[in-house]
Amino acid sequence: MMTATAPAHLLVARSAPRRRYSHDHHLPIGPGTLLPDAIEKSGHRAILQAIRGLQDSAPTVTWQVITSRPNGSAVLETALSTVAGYRVTEHAEAVEQAKEFARTNLNRAWQSPLELARSLAHYEVMGWGGELVRDPEAALDRVDCAGIEKAAEGLVRPIKEVLGRS
Numbered sequence: 001m002m003t004a005t006a007p008a009h010l011l012v013a014r015s016a017p018r019r020r021y022s023h024d025h026h027l028p029i030g031p032g033t034l035l036p037d038a039i040e041k042s043g044h045r046a047i048l049q050a051i052r053g054l055q056d057s058a059p060t061v062t063w064q065v066i067t068s069r070p071n072g073s074a075v076l077e078t079a080l081s082t083v084a085g086y087r088v089t090e091h092a093e094a095v096e097q098a099k100e101f102a103r104t105n106l107n108r109a110w111q112s113p114l115e116l117a118r119s120l121a122h123y124e125v126m127g128w129g130g131e132l133v134r135d136p137e138a139a140l141d142r143v144d145c146a147g148i149e150k151a152a153e154g155l156v157r158p159i160k161e162v163l164g165r166s
Contacts, residue, residue: 038082106136
């Protein structure tokens with residue numbers, strides 16, 4: 001298994017995790033299947049996972065490639081080239097689907113007082129800000145294509161570092 005980790009304030013690839021609080025997110029990111037489809041189309045049999053967490057008190061994203069063959073680098077190359085060639089402005093419907101997916105997830109916090117408290121604490125500790133949970137509509141309305149592309153670039157930065165392209 002190959003991993004790449006990126007702290008939010010200092011993006012550094014790591015192969016051995018330290019103290020970590022994590023929240024697993026299997027790709028696809030949101031409602032789409034961009035990366036899984038690209039990996040399958042390339043002929044690689046692998047799972048690519050993004051895991052959000054805290055490492056040394058800083059928010060991180062760790063990518064894991066799970067494959068039965070030693071092709072982890074090829075899978076990362078496929079993911080990197082797929083994201084590099086993706087222009088958000090050309091996929092307005094996918095952006096709206098992703099926003100709706102995020103809106104649904106953020107609104108789940110309001111199902112109970114306990115879940116709201118957990119979500120607020122989680123978002124604050126992770127450095128994402130509780131305003132995402134308190135007012136998801138306003139937070140998502142502020143997201144534009146440039147912000148999404150910047151976030152995508154931040155997500156693949158640890159992959160670039162592992163591949164020696166930082």
